[in-house]
Amino acid sequence: xxxxxxxxxxxxxxxxxxxxxxxxxxxxxxxxxxxxxxxxxxxxxxxxxxxxxxxxxxxxxxxxxxxxxxxxxxxxxxxxxxxxxxxxxxxxxxxxxxxxxxxxxxxxxxxxxxxxxxxxxxxxxxxxxxxxxxxxxxxxxxxxxxxxxxxxxxxxxxxxxxxxxxxxxxxxxxxxxxxxxxxxxxxxxxxxxxxxxxxxxxxxxxxxxxxxxxxxxxxxxxxxxxxxxxxxxxxxxxxxxxxxxxxxxxxxxxxxxxxxxxxxxxxxxxxxxxxxxxxxxxxxxxxxxxxxxxxxxxxxxxxxxxxxxxxxxxxxxxxxxxxxxxxxxxxxxxxxxxxxxxxxxxxxxxxxxxxxxxxxx
Ligand SMILES: C[S@@+](CC[C@H](N)C(=O)[O-])C[C@H]1O[C@@H](n2cnc3c(N)ncnc32)[C@H](O)[C@@H]1O
Numbered sequence: 001x002x003x004x005x006x007x008x009x010x011x012x013x014x015x016x017x018x019x020x021x022x023x024x025x026x027x028x029x030x031x032x033x034x035x036x037x038x039x040x041x042x043x044x045x046x047x048x049x050x051x052x053x054x055x056x057x058x059x060x061x062x063x064x065x066x067x068x069x070x071x072x073x074x075x076x077x078x079x080x081x082x083x084x085x086x087x088x089x090x091x092x093x094x095x096x097x098x099x100x101x102x103x104x105x106x107x108x109x110x111x112x113x114x115x116x117x118x119x120x121x122x123x124x125x126x127x128x129x130x131x132x133x134x135x136x137x138x139x140x141x142x143x144x145x146x147x148x149x150x151x152x153x154x155x156x157x158x159x160x161x162x163x164x165x166x167x168x169x170x171x172x173x174x175x176x177x178x179x180x181x182x183x184x185x186x187x188x189x190x191x192x193x194x195x196x197x198x199x200x201x202x203x204x205x206x207x208x209x210x211x212x213x214x215x216x217x218x219x220x221x222x223x224x225x226x227x228x229x230x231x232x233x234x235x236x237x238x239x240x241x242x243x244x245x246x247x248x249x250x251x252x253x254x255x256x257x258x259x260x261x262x263x264x265x266x267x268x269x270x271x272x273x274x275x276x277x278x279x280x281x282x283x284x285x286x287x288x289x290x291x292x293x294x295x296x297x298x299x300x301x302x303x304x305x306x307x308x309x310x311x312x313x314x315x316x317x318x319x320x321x322x323x324x325x326x327x328x329x330x331x332x333x334x335x336x337x338x339x340x341x342x343x344x345x346x347x348x349x350x351x352x353x354x355x356x357x358x359x360x361x
Contacts, residue, residue: 089127091120095135099123102139103158106151107225108284109305111158122157126150152227159226160305163196165203165246168300170348171329172207175296178327179211179218182295185323186217191294193283194302195222198233198268198276199242204298205272206254214271221290223281234278236268283314288321295323301331308338315339324355 099119100111111119127138142150166172179188188208192201201222208218224230243251243266251257254272258265281288283302297318303311318328319342328343328351330336336343336351343351 090134098139107155108310110307156226156228161196161229163199165199168332174350176207176211185295187219189292189294190220190296192222192298195224197229201276202268202272205275220276222276223279225282230278236273238266240264240266293323294321295326298329303334312339315342322353
């Protein structure tokens with residue numbers, strides 16, 4: 001698998017729709033993010049196996065990384081990345097600058113000088129699939145043809161999608177309190193704007209079920225620029241190692257475990273899926289196709305890829321989509337001190353709107 005957590009092309013299994021409904025009950029806040037253990041999960045005795053069509057291959061037992069993308073293509077990509085002194089494709093400094101300019105213009109992503117090898121290995125597959133030998137040919141083709149599918153593949157290749165369930169767990173406790181307090185705002189609306197493969201929006205949905213019980217009055221829009229990760233999120237199927245650090249009770253309550261052909265996979269329960277709408281939204285776009293007023297915006301670990309000007313423009317647009325009491329949740333290494341007129345820190349990388357200085361929702 002790509003070292004930057006790119007999901008590979010291996011098809012995950014299809015799970016049948018379960019008959020059982022979500023056995024949720026309100027849970028005290030103190031248990032929300034404090035119970036993560038690293039013990040591997042076992043199949044509970046008497047649990048119903050989830051049967052998949054026999055044609056679906058078992059995941060490889062070694063690691064999630066291998067099980068997702070250890071294809072011949074993946075191995076070739078990895079080999080092409082190893083510096084043997086001679087690369088498979090011609091890749092010049094000029095090509096690298098061109099890639100940087102294109103991805104910056106299209107996605108706002110600023111790639112540092114240090115990302116040359118990453119760019120080479122991520123795009124090598126595109127050249128191979130087109131039968132090209134030189135990056136200059138690929139970039140000419142990309143720009144001249146304007147082919148939307150190739151642009152999509154180009155952008156998908158260059159995004160970094162690292163994520164996990166209940167990442168930066170304190171935010172989910174703060175969110176739980178926010179949901180309880182905002183009794184006048186139902187449904188409580190959340191925008192998760194760099195949702196990656198779905199772990200973050202499903203963590204939000206689990207938090208909602210733990211606060212309210214079954215059928216929580218919560219709506220979540222989960223968006224990302226990368227269409228591959230959105231598809232993964234929509235399916236809600238993960239290798240088991242992705243949930244190994246979660247509270248086993250939580251896993252039991254909110255996930256279906258695959259057995260037999262599906263061993264090694266878990267699937268989120270449909271009750272969580274129905275709270276979430278997955279959509280492609282480019283944060284860089286002048287207009288976002290959203291009419292909602294959000295109580296919480298989760299914008300975590302994506303602003304680090306943007307320069308300060310781009311960040312400011314996005315923050316300014318957030319204000320017009322947020323409830324006056326809404327909260328913005330940022331990643332642990334992100335801060336918005338350059339936008340103190342728009343958002344004030346509440347501590348722990350949570351921000352509240354500064355009212356009056358920006359457009360009100
Ligand atoms: C490192 S992941 C963060 C995932 C998740 N928010 C978390 O904190 O675990 C960054 C995500 O931002 C997305 N992204 C990058 N540029 C974007 C843009 N211009 N618009 C929307 N999403 C973007 C990437 O596709 C990637 O899935």
